[in-house]
Amino acid sequence: MHRIVEKKVLSDEVFLYRIEAPLIAESRKPGQFVIVQTDTEYGERIPLTIADADPVAGTITLIFQVVGDATHRLAALPEGGVIENVLGPLGRPTHIEHVGMVVCVGGGIGVAPLHPIAQAMKRAGNRLIVILGARTEKLIILESEMRALSDEFILCTDDGSRGRKALVTEPLREVCARTPKPDQVVAIGPPIMMKAVSETTRPFAIPTIVSLNSIMVDGTGMCGGCRVTVGGQTRFVCVDGPEFDGHEVDFTNLMQRLRTYKPFEDQAHERCHLELQIQELKKHA
Amino acid sequence: MTYSNPESLERIAREHLAELESRTEPLKPKERLRIPPQVMPEQPPEERRHNIREVALGYGPAQARLEALRCLQCKNAPCVEGCPVRIDIPSFIRAIAENRPEEAIAIIKRNSILPAICGRVCPQETQCQAPCTVGKSLKNIAAAVSIGRLERYAADWEREMGRAKPPEVKPETGRKVAVIGSGPASITVAADVRREGHAVTMFEAFHKPGGVLLYGIPEFRLPKRIVEEEIETLRKMGVEIRTNFVVGRTRTLNDLLEKDGYDAVFIGAGAGLPKFMNIEGENLVGVFSANEYLTRANLMRAYDRERARTPIYPSRKVAVLGGGNVAMDAARMALRIGAAEVHLIYRRTEAEMPARVEEVAHAKEEGVQFHLLQNAKRILGDEYGRVRGIELLRYELGEPDDSGRRRPVVIPESELVMEVDTVIVAIGNEPNPLIRQTTPGLQIARGGTLVVDEDGRTSIPRVFAGGDIVLGAATVILAMGEGRRAAAAINAMLAEK
Ligand SMILES: Cc1cc2nc3c(=O)[nH]c(=O)nc-3n(C[C@H](O)[C@H](O)[C@H](O)COP(=O)(O)OP(=O)(O)OC[C@H]3O[C@@H](n4cnc5c(N)ncnc54)[C@H](O)[C@@H]3O)c2cc1C
Ligand SMILES: Cc1cc2nc3c(=O)[nH]c(=O)nc-3n(C[C@H](O)[C@H](O)[C@H](O)COP(=O)(O)OP(=O)(O)OC[C@H]3O[C@@H](n4cnc5c(N)ncnc54)[C@H](O)[C@@H]3O)c2cc1C
């Protein structure tokens, strides 16, 4: 049982939860994630990145976007409520090193997992350029935190409602074309964005790390559901990743695999909406 | 085999038993051999392939006693030699024959702590029932005394009568033992060590304890209620169970020994890493490991589509690759999830299949179609990256290999295509590398299993291991047997200090 000690609404669809998980708070490293399940009997297990942790308070921070049934149910929990199951920390930690100049590119909810990595990169003495992108102003998260970390900060939205009206790849290409060029790029966001970022950096031969959000069940290497093709080889995101060399990842396959349960998910999401509405009505009745 | 209705099986047995009991002379061996082997009452195939309930319903009292009367009470009891944990088979069978089930279960429990489970899932035809004199005399292994079913009968009797009591626990010793995993090896260690009064904490990565018994073997073969009761017994004995705890990640094995003060650790982490074939198309949408498919179905209860929120792939035509229990379970589960056709593809013949004979028979009765001496060459996809078919190659049997089984040899240019929308890969599992990767000094054998001595000691002091993580993918009873041995060694070590 993990109590939600703090619940914050970051944007329309994005929530921040600080939850009790002392052992995970103690051992987690940037880049690692947890598997969360709201209900032991019938709930779905979903992976979420550990956005931050406080070993003294024994809490970890999760930031998630409501996209379907499981995240919707999670978002419906109140502050002070409990999440039945939280497993972790899982995955390999990010390799943090002093390389010189690092560009962190975050898209949408991907900014949440990017934040601890950017923090660690900065701490390791790197010069940090942050490029954040979102569909629209309302979906921007962690702007001030990321801005505070960075030596250079670029914000863009698809619709131009805030910052530059551009996709993140536009400013990224400009940064890559500078001399000296960046030593490392870290990109986290929707698969299509990570694919575009990897294509942008490829001609410049800049090492590019991406964090993959495949579908998972156990998160410990026993189901193979999270497998992706990297450099022609099958790898498990939960134990070999979640971070991989963006220039080697088969994004087309990843995106196809992410749609495996699409019809089911849409249906479940519908049903979830109805159930939660009924609960609300009962509360007010 | 023709289907017989459970009530009539018990009625016929009752009549037969009454007739035998009306006689004053004791039964002669010849007469015992003439008693027909008792057929297991089952759900009808056409019904059960659409539900998740247990297929085998268990003997009624008359059937059990009649089957028990078939036992010749051999002096040398070859059956006992065939049982990995050496249950005193003739004695417990005699107790059933003489209508003393409470004594039967007491005898069984001297050697096995999970009889309701082993009675259901042991590969009896290669273990206790293989050397049985009755089967030998009748020149038919299938006609051996049904030791497993009788064991199940005794265990079910005890449970249903509410007679099962948690074993007694000695006064607290102040020592504590960590058990990693919650499968049969770990359950056994937890019980045996706790009995001596040591504190026991069980660490399980999943959100529910039980190991493969819970997430792998389906409800229709092993009702989860039975596994849950075994776990409940551990709780009643005072074993602390911590789920959502991955040793190697949440905490390392060394943390348990050094920071958390455990006096000993038992590793029963199983062999959960699925093997793939490394063929073209294996990452297409619609290709699953049996582990993923069964975990979604069993642990996450995806078969209960009204309530479960974990999705399972809506398949129409399924190909299952493999010939073991895992393959049979996946194939039969796919039928229950709603597939119209399930094709099992195995590269040898039925004689070489490692699955239990009963599961093979059940799978066929339920309509799983067997394609023997064939194997996948590649999986074909459509423009959306979804499976549309599988290309197979035909094989023939050649010379025997190391395991003594005849090696399948590919027939050149024998390709054929089968149209399917789902492929389930069930070609075996290996130990998960997590613990060995995060525990320096742990000695590993080829294939990633842990090296232990005859008492289950690993290369690290105070650390023991057993079950599939030592044996590779094996069986429930072997895991339990290894747990027993390791627990004895742990108890001896803790008694010394
Ligand atoms: C290592 C990792 C870290 C992640 N970190 C975060 C994070 O910090 N914040 C965040 O908002 N999201 C994160 N995600 C994505 C998050 O897990 C999915 O958004 C969530 O599972 C969706 O569940 P749902 O039931 O609400 O939506 P659904 O309706 O089930 O699905 C919506 C989308 O989520 C994907 N998805 C569904 N089930 C899973 C699953 N079990 N695992 C992964 N993806 C799934 C589907 O492909 C679909 O595109 C992460 C994913 C991974 C693999
Ligand atoms: C589908 C299927 C069908 C089978 N059918 C039969 C059958 O009919 N008859 C038979 O005798 N055998 C059968 N087997 C084999 C049998 O189930 C296994 O041999 C047996 O369960 C092994 O027991 P174990 O205690 O070693 O480990 P397991 O039962 O594998 O349990 C290991 C547990 O450890 C947990 N774990 C792993 N790593 C960690 C970690 N780092 N930290 C915490 N927890 C961890 C796992 O989550 C798992 O729950 C079958 C197996 C499968 C998969």
Ligand code: SF4
């Ligand atoms: S435990 Fe298994 S092998 Fe031993 S007697 Fe029972 S069924 Fe046979």
Ligand code: SF4
């Ligand atoms: S070998 Fe068969 S007949 Fe003989 S004691 Fe064992 S079960 Fe009975």
Ligand code: FES
């Ligand atoms: S999530 Fe199951 S193997 Fe990665």
